[in-house]
Amino acid sequence: MPLFSLKKTLPLLLAFSLSHLAFAEPQHGLAMHGDLKYPTNFTHFDYTNPDAPKGGDVKRWSMGTFDSFNSFIIKGTPADGLGLIYDSLMEKALDEPFSQYGLLAANVDMPESRESITYYLRPEAKFSDNTPVRANDILFTYNTLIEKGSPFYKAYLGDIESIEALDELTVKFKFKTGENRELPLIIGEIPILPEHFWKERDFSATLQTPPIGSGPYTLDSFESGRSVTYKRNPDYWGRDLPVNKGRFNFDTLRYDYYRDTTVSLEAFKAGEYDFRQETSSKQWATSYTGPQFDSGELVKTEIPHHRPTGMQAFIFNTRRDIFNDPKVRQALGYAFDFEWTNKNLFYNAYARTHSFFSNSEMAATELPTAEELEILTPLKDQIPSEVFTTVYRAPTYDGSGNIRRELRDALRLLKSAGWELKNGKLIQKSSGQPLTFEILIAQKEMERIIAPMSKNLSRLGVEVSIRVVDVSQYINRLRAFDFDMVVGSFGQSSSPGNEQREFWGSYNADKPGSRNIIGIQSPAIDTLIELIIKAPNREQLVLRTRALDRVLQWNHYVIPHFHSRSDRIAYKNKFDFPKIRPDYDLGFDTWWVKESAH
Template sequence: MAARLARRTFLAGAASAIAAPLLPGLAFAETPTDTKLHGLSAFGDLKYPADFTHFDYVNADAPKGGIFNFSPPNWFYNQSPLTFNTLNSFTAKGDAPPRMEMCFDSLMTGGMTGALDEPDAVYGLLAESVTLSDDRNTFEFALRPEAKFHDGTPLTAEDVAFTFNIYKDKGHPDLLLPLAQMTEAVAVDAHTLRLSFNGKQSARTILNVAGFPIVSKAYFEANSFDSANMKPPLGSGPYKVGRVSPGQTIEFERVADYWGRDLPVNRGLYNFDRIRIEFYQDRQAGFEAFKKGDVLYRQEFTARVWATGYDFPALNQGKVVKREFPAEKRPSMQATAINQRRERFRDRRVRLAINMCFDFEWTKRNLFYGSYDRSQSCFEKSDYRAEGMPSPEELALLEPLRGKIPDEAFGEAVVLPVSDGSGRDRKLLGAASKLLTEAGWKRSGQFLANDKGESLSVELLVDDEGWIRIASPWIENMKAIGIDASIRSVDSAQYGARQAEFDFDLIVMAVSFDATPTRESLEGIFHSRSATLPGSRNLPGTADPGIDALVEAAGTATDRETLTTALRALDRVLRARQDWIPSWYLANHRAAFWDMFGYKEPKPDFGFPVEAMWWFDKDKAAAIGKA
């Protein structure tokens, strides 16, 4: 789940403990090993019984048909909303179009179409059931014999075993890292898969990997897995690749004879005959396409446009709906990464000084139209956000790390400085200058330099012109205290390559975690294991034993209270280290769409995949001339 500047990505995982049907409240360690489970959940019961017919938040009788042309608000793996040069979404190479995952099935529902009204549950898709070994290190999945690929060939356990093995060897970091402790993926027979781990994995690992897209062994034995090309891989899901114009447009066509269309986990979903994505390098060009009706749905991420731009004929005539939907109840982070692979950023005082130059209060009033709130946490909008002094339970995790983590982690949770809103707060800039002096940076002409004569240069890498407007005052404040600061705007392909290779000083990432974050999703951003892995989301290069220990503590949590304690402790240390500078967040989704769709309300609490849940309404479309 590849996040780039100002882009929103989802770290798909699932839960951390298994609850057997009809056996309330069982922890993972107590789950019986002779029971075939139809679903997996963390810290509690599954909402839906084995004989459920559909999820409550869908319209099980939704009509099929129509087209949904939209601008994706989130994406996974190596995907990009600005361009694409490959149709393989599961490797770190290239930029793939969003929603390629809709062409593939998984063992259990995962990603954006899991059980979206539960915080951490998945249910069988390719797998009818899963059975645990006594030591909880081996899992046997019974596959549905009717599963097949789009060419009519059967999808077997051989394909599933091949998938996990090739992901572990050559997959995107979001797929590779969770499989680090996997020792074996074996087809016992055509419809039985055995996954084995070495005992070092998190209890949640299995629930993460159960949602991975399954690929065809035959296809990738005949075609290179880790090459970027425009040949659509063979899939098995509700959609397949249709018309493609590289870098410009992709259409996904609904598979009319999709083998899994009547499964309870799919009923009421995947209703559009075609899902179309058009790629615009410029945000304004994309907005103009929406105003004309070439794009039918968009979520608005530019405060200025939301406040002033939605005044055009179609909206004024009632053909376009502008409204807000509640955000998901899941932790999120939008923050600027400071790349500590570069020596000048390894001193925490330098990172603090860079942070102090950003005047959020001025930016909110002058550029955001008052619409955003300042983020403080790496787990914003959740119970995992640290507040006040550490609890005794948090201190029990932090004390063994004293001397290895910043002392600030033992006091009040670190909050970002509040400016006077002038745009150039002299007090804050003076404090930032003092920190840089203490760190050994002295004036040498216009800019600061160290004892080696190297200037303190800072470049913010962007691929969206909208960020130049937002970040320019920040850059000017850095220049005012002697930092040689600049913004570098590059095209999407170059941006993706530089991010994957960690070739930047500062870069912004936005990410949404699961309601119950997995160790694997945390490792991919914060753990030393991902610091040198090309394509990972550990953009600052965090490699700290204290952080690693807290990630491990979160990964081994056996109940929600313990998990919350571990994540709050982790949040305290991350905020004290200043590897990431949290930026801002919005409480709701700002959405606009042509009034030609049906949807069920209220939306589910833990996901908002409109392209999967909504449907084409012929009467509404006719009323606005879009039939």
């Protein structure tokens, strides 16, 4: 039976009309903590140009390939850009930590207890085939995502108790408790699906035909696995809403796929596409040169940002016996010499990452305060003792490449964990098995970062191999937890919440397709996650997130990498953009093509 149902009976409507009296006046937006920045009568976000001209064709690039237009399941490799075709109930403001304003929903009602929320749909909202967006589409979306979608949705939406359509334009969500303060805002972010399109299709299967949505673009054309093109819908129902004014200005947006990042860069310099965001410091320092840049045809720039940078790292699969012991994981971390790597490979472009919430106030960078200790002390017997006594720092070196002393420290840790060095190989005393593992990657460029670490590991008697696979195979192996170690990342927002369950929660450690790729199963971490989700205010959210950060750090689940506090972008000199940039995103959907370039 579906969790959610459509009820139109008179008793229900009467009950609703009475319960409605307990609500405040309908709101035009929601804020996670604090007040909304934009008033009821706002006309556009500050970081948009409401008079931006429409028009122009834009090309971007993507890595790998695609074989599906269903991005909501764990099967297949979905095409990039599919979010352009969907609207959600609310739209997030990119200059506030976590606030959102009405999109499909004109207004919302939510009591102070946060035990429920009611959305009032805009009667003019419609899908691209002119079918109206109605309450049954909202019900269908949540039923389907929880029952057939990626495990992520079941975790993300697990605290919904029920959803009822009170009439065609009114939908009420009830929650198991009012303590999951983020959940009302999460509901507002979910893409809404058209029931009439999906009801005759198998949602659990990959989709080969263009889907229908209510968003600003439609999927116009595609070449299987090679390119996909979206066309701005001239009849888009929501184009004049305050949350959309000045956005979605390109007539078409095409994604071309490349198998190799180096080839894709050369294609960019040859004028094959228009915009590129660079992640390789070497490429940024050495390859963005030439007559195209000298003449101004191509523009290269760095834009500082205020976003949390999360954690990019070498990630251990703790389901593997060799990585069960935190001492082993800690010891292997000594082999990554970031300072040498940064100087010799990255042109000193990066800062070392020490926190899972780097570049944010949630990062644990000092000893725990008295308030944090109140959170952590009840868990004392379940978490590493260093959480209380020492600020975590990933191994730090002088950049010379001489790390003999630290490798000796690593070897002592390995010996204390039951390993010994015999004939140049690290052997487990109990089983006689050598310590060998494979690092799985999809980007060949990562080999130059792994190679120095691999060399240091070999000095410890550890044998490491590198396996490069295509993007589709990489995704499938991650979904099946079929790896020893990968290079990956855990992105974070300025308002952590329910996604932490998916990253670290015990319940889905062995569920294929979950984001808990580490395989963490820790009651203490589960407790801290729930405390974050239930944080009553911003101050407690920060304190509880720092507490989680400390426990993750000292369990040595990853070997931290590095991060940049700016976006490195290059683009054809055909674009213009608003004078004000959003704090928490690049805001590419606020750019426009100069009329002279049409």
